[in-house]
Amino acid sequence: MHAAVVVFPGSNCDLDAYYVLKDLLGIETTLLWYRERDLSEYDLILLPGGFAYGDYLRAGAIARFAPVVQALPEYIEKQRGLVLGICNGFQVLTEAGLLPGALAPNINRRFICKSVKLRVENAYTPFTQLCREGELLELPIAHGEGRYIASEETIERLKRNRQILFRYYEENPNGSLESIAGIMDETGTVFGMMPHPERNCERLLGLGEGLKIFQALAQALTPGPSPVITHGRGVAQAG
Amino acid sequence: MKEFTVRVLIEPKPELLDPQGQAVERAIKDLGLAHISQTRVGKLVKFKLKAVSLPQARERVSEIAHKLLANPVIERYSVEVEEL
Numbered sequence: 333m334h335a336a337v338v339v340f341p342g343s344n345c346d347l348d349a350y351y352v353l354k355d356l357l358g359i360e361t362t363l364l365w366y367r368e369r370d371l372s373e374y375d376l377i378l379l380p381g382g383f384a385y386g387d388y389l390r391a392g393a394i395a396r397f398a399p400v401v402q403a404l405p406e407y408i409e410k411q412r413g414l415v416l417g418i419c420n421g422f423q424v425l426t427e428a429g430l431l432p433g434a435l436a437p438n439i440n441r442r443f444i445c446k447s448v449k450l451r452v453e454n455a456y457t458p459f460t461q462l463c464r465e466g467e468l469l470e471l472p473i474a475h476g477e478g479r480y481i482a483s484e485e486t487i488e489r490l491k492r493n494r495q496i497l498f499r500y501y502e503e504n505p506n507g508s509l510e511s512i513a514g515i516m517d518e519t520g521t522v523f524g525m526m527p528h529p530e531r532n533c534e535r536l537l538g539l540g541e542g543l544k545i546f547q548a549l550a551q552a553l554t555p556g557p558s559p560v561i562t563h564g565r566g567v568a569q570a571g
Numbered sequence: 572m573k574e575f576t577v578r579v580l581i582e583p584k585p586e587l588l589d590p591q592g593q594a595v596e597r598a599i600k601d602l603g604l605a606h607i608s609q610t611r612v613g614k615l616v617k618f619k620l621k622a623v624s625l626p627q628a629r630e631r632v633s634e635i636a637h638k639l640l641a642n643p644v645i646e647r648y649s650v651e652v653e654e655l
Contacts, residue, residue: 390642427642434644436583441590481587481645507588
């Protein structure tokens with residue numbers, strides 16, 4: 333397995349993600365400059381947190397035109413591998429139209445930086461297969477624009493297809509519709525979440541619950557028998 | 572080619588709660604100068620553009636606004652194009 337962590341001008345969680353993949357899990361990982369267009373070598377494309385292009389205009393609005401993001405539709409279409417967007421990466425994926433909806437400024441107008449509880453809503457995906465449905469994870473959030481917004485129709489579709497993987501539990505910190513914290517696309521290969529799993533992968537930083545997501549990806553992408561369908565329209569088959 | 576000045580006004584969609592607008596409105600009320608309501612805070616993007624005609628200029632600007640300057644999921648925009 334070969335992972336790529338994309339580096340935009342303004343990314344600041346790229347090295348944390350690299351550390352988790354490379355140093356904690358021993359996965360061959362490349363820091364991929366945002367000018368690159370060739371993604372064929374990589375089984376995982378991780379769009380990290382940060383402030384790509386200073387979040388000018390809107391978070392993710394300019395980064396979506398970066399060559400590496402322009403190459404993603406073909407990567408997804410070919411089902412070459414998995415795509416994970418964390419925080420700013422999630423914002424880039426929605427701006428690029430690769431995930432539905434948008435992330436608006438937090439309802440309390442503040443940048444929120446704290447640990448929150450998440451409920452696992454669908455554990456039958458390559459991203460969550462090591463979690464139990466209904467399990468609670470505690471992960472940090474750190475964002476000013478994390479209020480998930482989508483049309484009623486989109487929300488219904490997300491629910492019907494079980495594309496909502498994480499919801500904020502008890503407290504909805506940013507005013508997201510349906511307390512949505514992370515969603516997957518219809519192919520089941522693209523996942524975006526506002527919380528930062530890479531910031532809670534070791535006991536030093538909490539209970540290390542974030543590591544489960546990276547371990548799940550590694551398991552899904554490593555050749556051999558796997559209990560989870562990692563490719564194809566397997567989203568609605570869960571349960 | 573003619574040259575046009577362009578103004579694109581972007582605002583949060585009417586159905587979307589605009590906390591920034593609410594905060595500004597409270598502050599305006601604190602000034603004690605006016606009874607105001609429905610304050611929305613948006614953005615203004617200005618630029619110059621060359622095109623062969625006004626309709627072509629408008630078409631280009633709409634495309635720019637739709638694809639980049641506004642996010643149609645949460646924002647709406649209006650466009651003003653004037654020949655220089």
